[in-house]
Amino acid sequence: MTEIKTDTATGGSGMGRRRFFDVVLGGGIAALAGGILYPVVRFMIPPEQPEAATSMVVAAKVGELAPNTSKMFRFGKDPAILIHTDAGQYRAFSAICTHLDCTVQYRDDLKHIWCACHNGHYDLSGNNIAGPPPTPLAQYDVAVRGDQIIVTRA
Amino acid sequence: MGGRYLRMGMLGALTLAAVIGLHGRTASAASSCITCHLEFDDPAIREPAVKFEEDVHNLRRLGCESCHGGNPAAGAEEGDPELAHDPKMGFRGEPSPGEIPEFCGGCHSNVEFIKQYNPKQRVDQLLEYKSSHHGKLLASGEQRVATCVSCHGVHGILPVKDTRSPVYKTNVAKTCAGCHGDTKLMASFGIPTNQFDLYKSSVHGHKLLEEGDLAAPTCNTCHGNHGATPPGLTSVSNACGECHANNLAYFNESPHKEAFAEMGIGECETCHGHHDVMHPDDDRIGVHEEAFCVRCHSEGDAGYAAAAVMGAGLDSLKRALWAAHEILDRAERGGVNVALGKFDLHSADDAVIKARTGVHYFDTTKFNAIIQTGLAETQNVMALGEEAMHDLWLRRVGLMFTVPVILWVAIALYLRIRRTEREQASNS
Amino acid sequence: MSQQNRRMQIGTWLDERIGWSAIQELAMHKRVPMHRHSIWYYLGGMTLFCFLVQVFTGILLLLYYRPTAEAAFESVEFIMTDVPFGWLVRSLHSWSANLMIFFAFVHMFSVFFMRAYRRPRELTWISGALLLVLSLGFGFSGYLLPWNQLAYFATKVGTDILGEIPLIGEWLLVVARGGEDVTGATLTRFFGVHVAILPMIATFFLLLHLALVQKQGMSVPIGEEYKKAPSMPFLPNFAVRDLVGWTLALGILVLLSSIFPWELGVKADPLAPAPAGIRPEWFFCFMFQTLKYIPGKVFFINGELLGIIGFSLGGLALILVPFLDRKAGREERNVLFTAIGWVVILYIIVFTVLAYVE
Numbered sequence: 001m002t003e004i005k006t007d008t009a010t011g012g013s014g015m016g017r018r019r020f021f022d023v024v025l026g027g028g029i030a031a032l033a034g035g036i037l038y039p040v041v042r043f044m045i046p047p048e049q050p051e052a053a054t055s056m057v058v059a060a061k062v063g064e065l066a067p068n069t070s071k072m073f074r075f076g077k078d079p080a081i082l083i084h085t086d087a088g089q090y091r092a093f094s095a096i097c098t099h100l101d102c103t104v105q106y107r108d109d110l111k112h113i114w115c116a117c118h119n120g121h122y123d124l125s126g127n128n129i130a131g132p133p134p135t136p137l138a139q140y141d142v143a144v145r146g147d148q149i150i151v152t153r154a
Numbered sequence: 155m156g157g158r159y160l161r162m163g164m165l166g167a168l169t170l171a172a173v174i175g176l177h178g179r180t181a182s183a184a185s186s187c188i189t190c191h192l193e194f195d196d197p198a199i200r201e202p203a204v205k206f207e208e209d210v211h212n213l214r215r216l217g218c219e220s221c222h223g224g225n226p227a228a229g230a231e232e233g234d235p236e237l238a239h240d241p242k243m244g245f246r247g248e249p250s251p252g253e254i255p256e257f258c259g260g261c262h263s264n265v266e267f268i269k270q271y272n273p274k275q276r277v278d279q280l281l282e283y284k285s286s287h288h289g290k291l292l293a294s295g296e297q298r299v300a301t302c303v304s305c306h307g308v309h310g311i312l313p314v315k316d317t318r319s320p321v322y323k324t325n326v327a328k329t330c331a332g333c334h335g336d337t338k339l340m341a342s343f344g345i346p347t348n349q350f351d352l353y354k355s356s357v358h359g360h361k362l363l364e365e366g367d368l369a370a371p372t373c374n375t376c377h378g379n380h381g382a383t384p385p386g387l388t389s390v391s392n393a394c395g396e397c398h399a400n401n402l403a404y405f406n407e408s409p410h411k412e413a414f415a416e417m418g419i420g421e422c423e424t425c426h427g428h429h430d431v432m433h434p435d436d437d438r439i440g441v442h443e444e445a446f447c448v449r450c451h452s453e454g455d456a457g458y459a460a461a462a463v464m465g466a467g468l469d470s471l472k473r474a475l476w477a478a479h480e481i482l483d484r485a486e487r488g489g490v491n492v493a494l495g496k497f498d499l500h501s502a503d504d505a506v507i508k509a510r511t512g513v514h515y516f517d518t519t520k521f522n523a524i525i526q527t528g529l530a531e532t533q534n535v536m537a538l539g540e541e542a543m544h545d546l547w548l549r550r551v552g553l554m555f556t557v558p559v560i561l562w563v564a565i566a567l568y569l570r571i572r573r574t575e576r577e578q579a580s581n582s
Numbered sequence: 583m584s585q586q587n588r589r590m591q592i593g594t595w596l597d598e599r600i601g602w603s604a605i606q607e608l609a610m611h612k613r614v615p616m617h618r619h620s621i622w623y624y625l626g627g628m629t630l631f632c633f634l635v636q637v638f639t640g641i642l643l644l645l646y647y648r649p650t651a652e653a654a655f656e657s658v659e660f661i662m663t664d665v666p667f668g669w670l671v672r673s674l675h676s677w678s679a680n681l682m683i684f685f686a687f688v689h690m691f692s693v694f695f696m697r698a699y700r701r702p703r704e705l706t707w708i709s710g711a712l713l714l715v716l717s718l719g720f721g722f723s724g725y726l727l728p729w730n731q732l733a734y735f736a737t738k739v740g741t742d743i744l745g746e747i748p749l750i751g752e753w754l755l756v757v758a759r760g761g762e763d764v765t766g767a768t769l770t771r772f773f774g775v776h777v778a779i780l781p782m783i784a785t786f787f788l789l790l791h792l793a794l795v796q797k798q799g800m801s802v803p804i805g806e807e808y809k810k811a812p813s814m815p816f817l818p819n820f821a822v823r824d825l826v827g828w829t830l831a832l833g834i835l836v837l838l839s840s841i842f843p844w845e846l847g848v849k850a851d852p853l854a855p856a857p858a859g860i861r862p863e864w865f866f867c868f869m870f871q872t873l874k875y876i877p878g879k880v881f882f883i884n885g886e887l888l889g890i891i892g893f894s895l896g897g898l899a900l901i902l903v904p905f906l907d908r909k910a911g912r913e914e915r916n917v918l919f920t921a922i923g924w925v926v927i928l929y930i931i932v933f934t935v936l937a938y939v940e
Contacts, residue, residue, distance in 0.1 A: 039667035077496035491663030560833035
């Protein structure tokens with residue numbers, strides 16, 4: 001019969017203490033393992049937006065915009081504007097006015113882009129045609145894939 | 155009466171000469187005018203021939219004879235100027251200043267003629283000129299005024315779009331200042347001569363002359379080109395309103411419109427000046443020393459109270475915006491993604507710009523509406539920013555959990571191995 | 583059945599198939615001498631720990647990183663800001679990289695001073711020296727991967743120096759850069775080197791290095807007192823102590839990553855002027871600074887070339903130390919080599935500091 005060795009130096013209660021210590025050590029190791037495993041698992045699960053929305057964005061779905069209307073959307077941290085022209089084309093631009101950075105809008109009466117701050121006007125190619133804006137609006141590429149309208153940096 | 159016939163005759167001769175000139179011209183035909191005039195040393199005679207090389211009229215194959223008449227095909231070989239200066243061919247020589255508008259206008263007011271060269275070009279310059287101060291003075295016999303050649307040059311005339319032209323947008327002010335900066339000349343008309351200096355120091359002058367922003371106005375933008383005239387009281391603000399449309403529109407709805415009209419003072423320039431209009435900093439709004447408002451309003455009147463409200467409102471919005479920008483930047487430096495917040499900040503930033511224009515309502519209700527929208531946006535952003543900072547803080551909290559665990563494991567492992575070694579020692 | 587019995591049953595099962603008892607014997611036989619310089623024995627393990635952290639965090643980063651000029655910076659930004667604990671994984675990777683190289687240097691110097699390279703451990707030293715060079719290669723190739731301004735220009739300068747090598751310099755530069763200039767092609771190439779080529783080579787030499795240490799046991803410094811020093815079993819005694827050190831190192835890494843997260847900087851813009859004060863990573867700085875002090879031309883030789891030759895000879899000497907130090911082979915102390923060692927340490931420290939102070 002195998003005898004359970006006791007540590008005579010510490011006496012019978014030594015077993016209990018040692019067992020307790022081992023449990024706590026094991027617990028600590030488990031906690032550490034958990035503390036490593038938890039972030040790793042969270043890391044591996046992809047975040048809601050699976051990739052940075054700074055170079056490509058799904059701006060809208062086909063059919064969402066009637067002709068001669070527009071939609072403001074977010075491109076990275078900047079506002080952008082998607083326009084469904086009368087002729088049926090999709091155009092996308094940075095919505096930051098080149099004058100003093102106000103957010104521009106689409107005017108369906110003028111059928112071009114307008115900035116409310118100081119009455120700047122841009123045509124549907126982004127060119128600054130009237131008012132204080134000194135340069136055209138940055139234009140983005142628009143592609144229709146399936147039912148998605150995808151905007152990418154030019 | 156005779157003058158009118160003379161004018162018609164000149165017109166007829168001119169047209170004839172132009173037609174002849176056109177027909178007689180080939181690309182390489184050497185004009186005897188140019189050939190002879192180049193041979194002289196006297197700059198007064200030589201220069202026109204030299205400068206004409208670049209002249210836009212020359213490039214359109216119009217020669218000396220198209221304006222001055224005469225015969226370009228004769229006189230050079232023979233060495234006889236009279237053959238070239240042929241009055242039968244309509245030679246007119248150098249026109250006097252008083253004659254110049256009609257001289258140029260002969261072609262430039264002729265729709266049929268000009269549209270052969272540029273169908274879009276205007277032909278009312280002469281008409282405009284006659285309505286102008288310059289034109290009226292000239293008509294009354296005053297020769298020391300600007301005529302066509304004073305601004306456009308003569309013999310080396312370049313198209314307006316050519317950057318070297320004296321009437322290219324960035325050169326206009328200097329051209330006008332050529333006369334309007336001449337103190338002796340302007341003294342006889344009682345016109346001040348500091349406009350160019352004032353303009354150069356102004357925000358418009360800065361934008362155009364130093365930054366090259368062609369959207370900025372210069373002399374002719376407000377005063378007109380050929381119909382140059384000082385704008386009247388209301389028309390100054392109309393000139394401003396051409397670009398600053400919102401400011402004018404709001405102003406026209408504001409209590410200042412009637413008040414200024416009653417007082418007979420200019421609308422925009424009372425506060426902003428005209429030639430020396432500076433970029434209006436935000437410290438121009440409010441009730442402190444530099445503000446425009448306190449030039450007329452004093453403590454106790456309604457305008458003063460409104461100014462105080464507007465100044466404070468703008469300040470509070472700017473401060474809130476600054477705080478929002480600051481917290482987002484801090485979060486971003488800490489490594490949190492704040493793209494959403496920065497996106498929302500755009501509309502808040504818009505509010506400040508709209509508020510500055512909105513001052514011109516001179517109505518605290520309307521102004522405060524803009525400020526409140528901006529503040530609401532800013533509050534959203536602050537919330538996002540605080541959330542981001544909270545995320546950062548959570549990381550530190552996570553640290554407070556992991557580091558003790560790690561320390562504990564390290565210590566416990568060490569104690570454990572020491573125990574094992576004690577057991578090994580007691581066993582051996 | 584009892585725990586003891588179960589263990590014996592598994593042991594027999596494995597022994598039948600893979601010779602488990604022989605492996606056990608190999609593992610259990612190693613003992614670690616305990617003397618006043620034993621503390622240095624921990625350093626190899628520390629370096630190994632950092633390497634394991636690199637592999638682990640590196641694999642995690644691979645799940646999101648994109649090795650193209652258009653997307654690399656954004657993907658690292660994405661990891662830092664959008665991926666849960668991405669900031670932690672990336673900062674750990676950056677800090678542990680530096681810590682690994684630091685420990686590698688200290689481990690190398692401690693082994694040098696303890697003459698652990700002497701017979702019969704020459705191969706261990708050589709594999710170790712190669713591992714040091716490989717870790718520098720890891721550092722250099724990995725530095726470029728975030729594709730930020732600092733890294734881009736540091737890489738430009740670093741690869742420029744390659745071009746100075748006579749005869750093959752031009753060719754080397756083009757092969758290293760994947761073209762004439764530092765471009766997206768360079769990034770892709772460095773990525774391949776960093777995650778495939780170097781790991782493969784390093785794993786081989788690392789396993790060799792560890793196997794040799796395991797087989798030959800720990801070396802002691804030259805001298806009678808060390809030969810008679812008591813020893814403790816590697817398993818479990820020293821190994822658990824190793825683990826203690828690793829756990830503390832983990833703690834330090836976590837602290838560093840949380841309190842001093844690694845910066846990202848701005849995206850590389852080849853058209854922008856080089857940022858002021860460009861310098862390579864700290865472990866290259868002493869070489870970089872030395873090159874700065876060498877005059878443009880020494881006699882007829884290009885100054886930089888002279889520097890490169892000097893460092894190459896130095897590297898060669900490092901690898902060949904066991905064969906250069908004859909006295910160590912005879913178990914004799916060698917004051918000259920000790921002195922050289924201290925001079926080199928002083929040189930590295932002083933010149934690294936100079937690079938930062940200037």
